[in-house]
Every structure is written in C-alpha cells, then in structure tokens.
Amino acid sequence: MSILELRHLSYDYVTKAGKVHALKEATAFFEKDKVYAIVGRSGSGKSTLMSLMAGLDVPKDGEIFYHGESLRHLDCDKFRREHIGMIFQSYYLLPQLTALENVELSLELAKYKGNKRKRAEEMLILVGIKKEQFKKRSTQFSGGEQQRIAVARAIATDPEIILADEPTGNLDNENSMNVVNILVDLAHKYGKCVIIITHAVEVAEKADVILKMDDGVLRRNMKFSE
Numbered sequence: 001m002s003i004l005e006l007r008h009l010s011y012d013y014v015t016k017a018g019k020v021h022a023l024k025e026a027t028a029f030f031e032k033d034k035v036y037a038i039v040g041r042s043g044s045g046k047s048t049l050m051s052l053m054a055g056l057d058v059p060k061d062g063e064i065f066y067h068g069e070s071l072r073h074l075d076c077d078k079f080r081r082e083h084i085g086m087i088f089q090s091y092y093l094l095p096q097l098t099a100l101e102n103v104e105l106s107l108e109l110a111k112y113k114g115n116k117r118k119r120a121e122e123m124l125i126l127v128g129i130k131k132e133q134f135k136k137r138s139t140q141f142s143g144g145e146q147q148r149i150a151v152a153r154a155i156a157t158d159p160e161i162i163l164a165d166e167p168t169g170n171l172d173n174e175n176s177m178n179v180v181n182i183l184v185d186l187a188h189k190y191g192k193c194v195i196i197i198t199h200a201v202e203v204a205e206k207a208d209v210i211l212k213m214d215d216g217v218l219r220r221n222m223k224f225s226e
C-alpha cells in the first residue's frame with residue numbers, strides 16, 4: 001500500500017483580483033524506498049501541493065490518505081510532527097544556535113523520548129558534518145553544509161516521509177549532488193519516501209519517479225518503464 005495518496009486535490013487562493021486555482025484535481029501516490037521528483041514551471045502549484053501533503057493546509061476538494069487513513073480524520077500537527085520531515089531552499093536554521101543545537105531543538109519540539117544529544121550527533125555524522133564542527137554556529141557553515149544540517153534536523157525524529165522544496169536551489173552543482181545523494185540514500189538505504197520539488201534536471205534525474213505539475217494538474221512520467 002502507498003504511504004501517501006492524493007486523490008483529486010483542488011486548492012484555491014482567494015485574492016483581491018479573484019480566485020487562483022492552484023491545484024486542479026491533483027492525484028498521485030507515493031511509496032516507501034522511493035525518490036520522487038516533482039517538476040513544473042514556476043507558479044504551477046508545487047509548493048501548494050507540498051503544504052497540503054505536510055498537513056499545513058487542507059484541500060478545498062479531494063482527500064489525502066496516510067496509510068489509507070484520511071488526513072481529515074487525523075490531527076494534522078501531530079501527523080506532521082511524527083511522520084514528515086521538511087527541507088526548504090533557504091535552510092531556515094536558527095542562526096544563534098550551533099549545528100548540534102539546531103538538530104536537538106527539533107527533537108525537543110517533537111518530544112523525542114530517547115537521548116537527544118546522542119541522536120543529534122548521529123544525524124550530523126550521517127549527513128557528513130564532522131564532530132569538531134558540531135558546536136559551531138549555523139551561520140558559520142557554508143550553504144551546502146547548512147543544507148546538510150537542515151537534512152539532519154528533518155530526519156532526526158525518523159519520519160517516514162521527507163518533503164523537500166527546492167533543496168538545492170541555493171547550492172552549486174557539487175553541493176547539490178551531495179545533498180541529493182543523501183536524500184537518495186534515505187530512500188534506498190533507510191526506506192524513506194522522499195519527495196523533492198526541483199527545477200534542476202540533474203536532481204530530477206536521480207529520482208525513481210518524476211511527476212510533472214502542469215498548471216495545477218499532476219502527471220506521472222515513469223522514468224523506468226513499469
């Protein structure tokens with residue numbers, strides 16, 4: 001069974017100029033162990049879709065199922081806290097905190113039961129941050145390193161689904177591939193469902209499945225014939 005299923009999602013923004021139909025019956029399903037890329041031109045509805053998948057907002061029409069259960073029947077904040085890890089283009093690390101503290105804070109907020117310090121250290125090691133750098137402030141890292149710390153923070157609570165909105169948008173090619181390779185490993189080695197919104201062809205090419213958002217409509221382009 002798929003982890004996440006989107007059925008006929010529609011979403012409108014109401015503005016002074018009128019309604020913007022950001023999503024029009026978007027339908028898709030997502031499974032564990034797989035990397036999905038969502039591509040599509042600017043304004044096509046990708047970030048809107050991501051906020052619905054994260055339970056940050058609810059669709060106007062249609063439904064999202066997590067392991068077959070409708071999000072309408074779940075506590076969305078709890079769902080996001082426990083099962084979703086989010087990564088954004090501009091990292092959003094807290095500048096006054098160290099790398100370690102940034103990851104520990106997310107564990108704190110998620111009421112992580114185990115040893116937070118140990119878990120945070122393991123996550124930073126996993127994304128390639130060296131131990132001697134743990135206590136450096138997040139602003140003292142390069143962009144690529146900051147994004148890897150953001151990945152460590154997103155996966156610290158062991159969520160099943162990783163949602164990344166343009167995670168390589170601010171990175172050069174080498175750093176982009178570093179981050180994407182970590183995301184691919186999370187799916188292929190650690191069994192996560194990884195969904196990456198991207199404009200970069202080389203990032204999309206690393207995905208198992210490419211979905212194209214076209215003016216609020218989602219189309220599935222299988223990379224490998226099924």
Ligand SMILES: Nc1ncnc2c1ncn2[C@@H]1O[C@H](COP(=O)(O)OP(=O)(O)OP(=O)(O)O)[C@@H](O)[C@H]1O
Pocket residue numbers: 013014015020021022040041042043044045046047048049
């Ligand atoms: N808060 C908002 N209020 C009104 N309209 C919005 C809002 N956010 C997005 N939109 C509109 O909804 C549509 C979809 O926007 P969305 O941000 O989902 O696109 P996107 O595919 O993520 O674009 P990009 O690649 O530029 O990030 C666009 O027409 C956009 O202008």
Ligand SMILES: [Mg+2]
Pocket residue numbers: 046047048165
């Ligand atoms: Mg966007």
